[in-house]
Amino acid sequence: xxxxxxxxxxxxxxxxxxxxxxxxxxxxxxxxxxxxxxxxxxxxxxxxxxxxxxxxxxxxxxxxxxxxxxxxxxxxxxxxxxxxxxxxxxxxxxxx
Amino acid sequence: xxxxxxxxxxxxxxxxxxxxxxxxxxxxxxxxxxxxxxxxxxxxxxxxxxxxxxxxxxxxxxxxxxxxxxxxxxxxxxxxxxxxxxxxxxxxxxxxxxxxxxxxxxxxxxxxxxxxxxxxxxxxxxxxxxxxxxxxxxxxxxxxxxxxxxxxxxxxxxxxxxxxxxxxxxxxxxxxxxxxxxxxxxxxxxxxxxxxxxxxxxxxxxxxxxxxxxxxxxxxxxxxxxxxxxxxxxxxxxxxxxxxxxxxxxxxxxxxxxxxxxxxxxxxxxxxxxxxxxxxxxxxxxxxxxxxxxxxxxxxxxxxxxxxxxxxxxxxxxxxxxxxxxxxxxxxxxxxxxxxxxxxxxxxxxxxxxxxxxxxxxxxxxxxxxxxxxxxxxxxxxxxxxxxxxxxxxxxxxxxxxxxxxxxxxxxxxxxxxxxxxxxxxxxxxxxxxxxxxxxxxxxxxxxxxxxxxxxxxxxxxxxxxxxxxxxxxxxxxxxxxxxxxxxxxxxxxxxxxxxxxxxxxxxxxxxxxxxxxxxxxxxxxx
Numbered sequence: 001x002x003x004x005x006x007x008x009x010x011x012x013x014x015x016x017x018x019x020x021x022x023x024x025x026x027x028x029x030x031x032x033x034x035x036x037x038x039x040x041x042x043x044x045x046x047x048x049x050x051x052x053x054x055x056x057x058x059x060x061x062x063x064x065x066x067x068x069x070x071x072x073x074x075x076x077x078x079x080x081x082x083x084x085x086x087x088x089x090x091x092x093x094x095x096x
Numbered sequence: 097x098x099x100x101x102x103x104x105x106x107x108x109x110x111x112x113x114x115x116x117x118x119x120x121x122x123x124x125x126x127x128x129x130x131x132x133x134x135x136x137x138x139x140x141x142x143x144x145x146x147x148x149x150x151x152x153x154x155x156x157x158x159x160x161x162x163x164x165x166x167x168x169x170x171x172x173x174x175x176x177x178x179x180x181x182x183x184x185x186x187x188x189x190x191x192x193x194x195x196x197x198x199x200x201x202x203x204x205x206x207x208x209x210x211x212x213x214x215x216x217x218x219x220x221x222x223x224x225x226x227x228x229x230x231x232x233x234x235x236x237x238x239x240x241x242x243x244x245x246x247x248x249x250x251x252x253x254x255x256x257x258x259x260x261x262x263x264x265x266x267x268x269x270x271x272x273x274x275x276x277x278x279x280x281x282x283x284x285x286x287x288x289x290x291x292x293x294x295x296x297x298x299x300x301x302x303x304x305x306x307x308x309x310x311x312x313x314x315x316x317x318x319x320x321x322x323x324x325x326x327x328x329x330x331x332x333x334x335x336x337x338x339x340x341x342x343x344x345x346x347x348x349x350x351x352x353x354x355x356x357x358x359x360x361x362x363x364x365x366x367x368x369x370x371x372x373x374x375x376x377x378x379x380x381x382x383x384x385x386x387x388x389x390x391x392x393x394x395x396x397x398x399x400x401x402x403x404x405x406x407x408x409x410x411x412x413x414x415x416x417x418x419x420x421x422x423x424x425x426x427x428x429x430x431x432x433x434x435x436x437x438x439x440x441x442x443x444x445x446x447x448x449x450x451x452x453x454x455x456x457x458x459x460x461x462x463x464x465x466x467x468x469x470x471x472x473x474x475x476x477x478x479x480x481x482x483x484x485x486x487x488x489x490x491x492x493x494x495x496x497x498x499x500x501x502x503x504x505x506x507x508x509x510x511x512x513x514x515x516x517x518x519x520x521x522x523x524x525x526x527x528x529x530x531x532x533x534x535x536x537x538x539x540x541x542x543x544x545x546x547x548x549x550x551x552x553x554x555x556x557x558x559x560x561x562x563x564x565x566x567x568x569x570x571x572x573x574x575x576x577x578x579x580x581x582x583x584x585x586x587x588x589x590x591x592x593x594x595x596x597x598x599x600x601x602x603x604x605x606x607x608x609x610x611x612x613x614x615x616x617x618x619x620x621x622x623x
Contacts, residue, residue: 018189018197050191057191063164064188064200067177078151078177081186081202088180092151 011043011093012071016062019051023082027066030083038090068093143200143219145171146209151178154209163200163219165193179204179215187222198223242310249307253300260300264293302434306417309441318446318477319536320355321363323395323466327386330367334375341380345371349388356395356466357474358446363466369439370399370462377460378403394448394465402459411452415440439464471540475547478536479597482549483590493590494556496546496563497604498522501582503542509580518578519544525570529562543605553589560587 015031017024028047035043050057050065060069068079070093079092137144143160147153156171164171179186181204190198201220206213267290270278278286324347331347338345356363367386374384378401389396406414417437443450447467454460469477482493500506500515507515522544526537536547546563548556564585571578588594588603 018191021189021197021199023187023189051197054191061175063166063174063176064190064202066188068180069177076175078175079180080151080177080188081180083180084186085180085182088182092178092180 013043013045014060014069014071015045015047016050016057016060016065016067016069017047018065019049021065024066026082026084027068030086030089031068034083034086034089142221143217145176145217145219146207146214147176147178147217148209148212148214149178151176154214160219163190163221176217179217182206188219192223199226246307246310249303253304253307256300257297257304260293260297264290264297267293299434302438305438306434306441309438309445317359317534318357318474318481319359319534320474320538321358321360323356323363323388323397324349324353326360326363327367327388327397330364330371331386333368334371338375338384341375341378341382343375343378343381344383345375346383346385347387348385350390353388353390353395354468356446357469357477358466362442362446366439366442366464367397367399369435370464373435374399374401374403374460374462377401390468391465394467396463396465398461398463400459400461405456405458405460406452406454407456411454414452415450471538475538475540475545476597478538478547479600482547483597483600485549486590489550491550492552492592493600494548494551494553494559494587495589495600495604496526496548496556496560496585496587497543497601498526498546498563498567498583498585499543499605501584502580506581510578514577515542518581521570521574522567522583525566526563529559529566545604551589553587553592556587556589560585 013031013035015027017027031045035045048056050062056062057065062069064080066080066082068083068089070077070079072094075094077093079089083089137157140157141159143163144155144157145153145160146155153171153174153176156168161168161171166174179202181202183203183205185201185203188200188202190200192198199222201222203218203220204215207216208214209216267286269275271283271286271290327347327349331345334345371384371386378384382402385398385400387398387400389398415436417434440450443464443466448465450462450464452460452462479493479495485491486493506518510518519539519542523537523539526544526546530537530546534549535551538545538547546559548559551559567583567585571581571583586604586606588600590596590600593603594600
């Protein structure tokens, strides 16, 4: 996937977490790192705490957290886990 | 030839039969292995799901269904997500039905499912483990804080006592007019000062006690305590304050009482705390009665007054810390609000109970119990503690056991009661020869045991010979009735003679070092 084309279409990323549990905190840190290093200004990130907004999780059929959901040109992809494995995350999102 | 042919025909027939059996068996094996696999998936308490490389669920076992609270048809085709891990475990959270957060451990491996690359995800519920860990951390944290608090109170109390003693000393010197005459007003002020120094001293002592109890550092010294003696001693401390309010202070006790196994200083503290309160909350011309009653397995002591009493709603708070139900009541110097709390802790430390019965305006009755242990329990506990102490301090522990050399003959001749009497007399005799409070004499079955904590072997022999002299003198007195009784005694020492309590007792019982005391033969033999 070439990054220049991606610039025109922003990635809409949603990260579902559960409060301040260790893996939620880790997922946010890992994701921010990936985003700042790999593709700046090419994304829109929303962090959704399912404790505060359980309905969002239900609507999106989120079963576990952390789940990262990415919408790009109509295709939705999801990654489960603390996003510590950068290659894996990027490859699932179709960025690698 | 024929035979051979037949043989080969038979063999080939057998062969084909075997193949068909093998085929059927194979089917069976296949069926049964399918059944086994199904069982493993269905009955596995861990959740198992398979997702394709878009993260959509294409297989789920019943455990996974119940984890997520979804039926099979809801879970299949569900956009679960692709696990961003490979082999290693990761933790996930799940929102449980009760709104709490559950914790799952997830492992994922890449597999091929319906010829497409997929992920097998194993899910293990570790909510309880994480919760237990969290609780343990909390408890540890609290314990650390408590410990800090106790150390702080301990240090502060200690540091406060030293200057307090100096202040009191110099105020007393001023009151004694050592530096020069003081006028009436000055004397009044100094007296108030001294009263408050005493009060502060009591508070500090109470705080020290509480912090020691909290830190479980209060040394539990136990020996046989004459409870009536302790009660008498405690009451005598209050003659003046009871007299000032014209309060009658009485002690009721039965004639024979077993000793309790406790620390006489602490039992005194329990009594004085209760009597102090009773006098404080009883108006002039009132009555305070201390009563001691034997129970089955304990001794019951009560302090009863006809004072202001306690309202029912305050009874439970009474033994709490810093509790003073009515600060205006009682008059006189204010307490610390720690007295009853300490009293309760002390009673419990020695295995007793404390409670209160009271009616507002009619009076209160505080009752506490102290267990009466049988001599066997005390004996074992005392020896074990003695040895433990000796190990801790690097010192020694000795025991002396006095017994009959010819018990059966004596028992047959004299009977149960006189034998018991001899043992009681021996116990008394031995007690009189001992000089330290920590030494203890116990009548134990047909023996009299003398326990000597912190006593070396050679010193134990000195004690032994003193006892021998006393016992000889006793039998000399009783030789008319007790002729023929043979007494022996043995001495054993930890760590010189024995390494543990059993060995120690055995060694002392063996009485290898024993010296028989032979008093004139039985009367029957004289006849």
